[in-house]
Amino acid sequence: MHLTDHDRAMRDGAEGDAIAAAMDLLIRYGEGLGAEVLCDVRNVAGTSTQPTPAKTIIAKEHGWDKAFSVINLDSDADIAIPPMRVPTCQLQQGFNDEVLSISPYRSELVELQDGAESFASEKGINILATCTPYQVGNLPTRGEHVAWMESSAVIYANSVLGARTNCEGTASTGSAGLTGRIPCWGNHREETRRGTHLIESDVRVESFLDWGMLGYFAGDVVGEQRPVLSGQLARPTLTDLKHLGAAMATSGGVEMFHLPGVTPEARTIEEAFGDTVPATTVHYTAADRAHVYETLNDQGSSTDVDFVLLGCPHASVEQMAEIARLLDGRKLHPDTRLWVMAPRALRDVADRNGVTAAIRAAGGQVLTDSCPAMSRTAPEGTRVFATDSAKQAHYLPAILDIEAWFGTTRDCIEAALTGRWKGELR
């Protein structure tokens, strides 16, 4: 790999041990990928404070610098960590103490979280505590090289914002924050951002549910390639695009899609493909739509729902307001819990406009900082949950060994109010 003089100086220790370890990692990583150079980044989004068993042990026995060295720099040395060199934010992390009275989440994890958060803050890491940093003001410009983790955020950054990032990891984002560099390969390069498959929707895609199901279908079809979506598509909202991308990155490993006329690198279908020839054209039919719905509901058997989970990826203000509107002043079924996951900064907005109070008055919770999949927790005794998120319906049954129902936000709220799943595809 070609290194600049500055890259070499960092690697050789001219700027301290932490920078040297970070650059060593980035060079090993880049060479493993076949990258020819590193590129500058000035926007890093990673997870430096997520509580893990390994981090718990290291932090307790050796302190936070050592924990960061091992987990975020892949180094066994106990290195003093300097402040981040470029703007860096914390994505998802562990739950805060709000969940202690409503789930079996352990208080020692909250304490660990507080310690990690204090350490990260001292190093200049902005604690956004959400998988949707783009919803709370962390917005790279079009064409900007960034280093982001979290598949739903990465696909949003590449596709909707036109920024450039691969799906990075804990160590590569830790190293990028300290050096301002990342291997320049994959989505950073113009020639690997063009579409590969044309997905033509023969059915009208307009609702939040349908954007998620189209995404789940497209991810399954293209795997790790880049779909171009066309056909009977309404103009999506930010919330629809968030759901679409998260679903695509769930059934497949998609990191970028094009929606001609909507996403910035594809004013037309032709521009989406550039010089490349689509590998194939696939039609999304009514039968495909029904199949996706069945697949996302094949992990539910009991219709007694004891938990409803909304806000994956973290909810927008509009989603929270819609939930409050659907609750319409009614109370939850006594045996059913409702959790809405949101960025803390957006819950502040919901607090001020009365939405949080309306959800709480029904018996629900608006929680921040994490989610049941990341923190591996749910209300005590949960056996069957319902969600409007294709991503949660896909992952949570395996993570928590529970049954799942997938449907519209309205179906989910009805389940929260009645304790019964009555959703069906309309």
Ligand code: F3S
């Ligand atoms: Fe975010 Fe958790 Fe969903 S990290 S995308 S709310 S699984």
